[in-house]
Amino acid sequence: MKKIISILLVVVLVFACASITVCAEYEYKLESNLLSVLETIEDDFKLQVFIWINDTVDEELVIQKTFEQCGLTQGTAKTKEEVDLYQRTYRNIKAQLYEEYNNIVFEKMNVVDEDVIFFSQLTPSFIIKATKSKVYELAQLDEVVSIGLHKMPLFPQPEHLYEKRFLELYEDMIFSETHDYDELYYHHDENGEVDWALIEQCSYNAPPWEYHRVFKGRVFMYGDHRPFSFRYGIYDVKEDKFYDIIDDQFDYSKYDDLEEVFNTFNFGYLIGDSDSDGVLSVMDATLIQMSLAGLTDLDDVLIDYDGYFNGFPKYISDFDCDGMRTIMDATGIQMKLAEIY
Numbered sequence: 001m002k003k004i005i006s007i008l009l010v011v012v013l014v015f016a017c018a019s020i021t022v023c024a025e026y027e028y029k030l031e032s033n034l035l036s037v038l039e040t041i042e043d044d045f046k047l048q049v050f051i052w053i054n055d056t057v058d059e060e061l062v063i064q065k066t067f068e069q070c071g072l073t074q075g076t077a078k079t080k081e082e083v084d085l086y087q088r089t090y091r092n093i094k095a096q097l098y099e100e101y102n103n104i105v106f107e108k109m110n111v112v113d114e115d116v117i118f119f120s121q122l123t124p125s126f127i128i129k130a131t132k133s134k135v136y137e138l139a140q141l142d143e144v145v146s147i148g149l150h151k152m153p154l155f156p157q158p159e160h161l162y163e164k165r166f167l168e169l170y171e172d173m174i175f176s177e178t179h180d181y182d183e184l185y186y187h188h189d190e191n192g193e194v195d196w197a198l199i200e201q202c203s204y205n206a207p208p209w210e211y212h213r214v215f216k217g218r219v220f221m222y223g224d225h226r227p228f229s230f231r232y233g234i235y236d237v238k239e240d241k242f243y244d245i246i247d248d249q250f251d252y253s254k255y256d257d258l259e260e261v262f263n264t265f266n267f268g269y270l271i272g273d274s275d276s277d278g279v280l281s282v283m284d285a286t287l288i289q290m291s292l293a294g295l296t297d298l299d300d301v302l303i304d305y306d307g308y309f310n311g312f313p314k315y316i317s318d319f320d321c322d323g324m325r326t327i328m329d330a331t332g333i334q335m336k337l338a339e340i341y
């Protein structure tokens with residue numbers, strides 16, 4: 001009898017462990033904010049959720065194929081046209097690879113068309129409307145990696161900018177209709193009303209290694225950023241207009257807190273920030289001096305692989321943006337810190 005009880009106990013324990021493992025894995029796929037929302041919603045209420053499925057595309061292979069098809073080699077693109085050709089080819093190859101796989105998983109998810117908000121052609125992801133029970137059901141699919149809440153924006157997405165910048169440039173290109181859109185910061189006027197918002201928006205395009213721009217002391221990477229040149233834009237509430245902030249036409253004086261916002265949130269890379277702590281300090285200058293003296297290897301972010309754009313920095317520590325790391329970069333940082341200009 002004792003033996004039977006022990007066997008039963010073992011069986012019960014094995015089942016208990018198995019269900020704990022399943023639950024843990026199950027919850028692991030659901031982001032914590034979604035889990036807390038699920039506890040409070042009615043059974044028939046449909047949430048907007050973002051679903052990421054496992055990525056079967058070999059990124060290295062895509063990049064290799066892209067360079068072959070473009071007739072370029074990594075680090076040789078010199079003009080905006082070459083960068084655009086690279087990105088266009090990259091997107092098309094990637095879209096072909098995702099098309100079949102995403103369709104198979106989508107069918108397995110068993111979601112009705114009217115609940116689909118976004119079906120990605122270039123990433124392993126979807127945005128759908130789903131009830132609580134549907135979310136738990138999806139979390140059990142092997143292909144689903146994670147599920148999160150889709151954040152609802154306050155302002156409309158800048159579709160007119162797509163028409164102007166995107167469609168004209170890329171009319172022959174396969175692209176997703178919906179792109180990541182996020183309202184990062186709301187600026188309030190003296191009455192407490194939102195008068196402008198900082199927008200981050202990007203489409204899935206290409207690795208951002210071919211081109212960059214220094215703007216207000218920060219380095220912004222070009223790459224998968226549409227409709228704004230370098231990912232960031234402003235929505236002016238009163239004018240009901242979107243502006244590309246890294247644009248020669250952008251009137252920076254109207255949004256004079258913007259530099260502070262960028263520095264506070266540490267967007268892009270702060271030029272000269274050799275130790276990558278998000279702040280310009282004497283340590284950044286010291287690190288440059290030490291590396292020039294051969295006392296340390298300065299392993300800061302490499303931003304231009306071959307320095308093929310003259311006048312652009314090659315490293316984050318290249319404070320004076322001349323493409324080289326010299327004592328002038330350390331001096332420049334020290335002068336900036338001492339506010340001698």
Ligand SMILES: [Ca+2]
Nearest residue numbers: 273277279284
């Ligand atoms: Ca620093």
Ligand SMILES: [Ca+2]
Nearest residue numbers: 318320322324
């Ligand atoms: Ca330099």
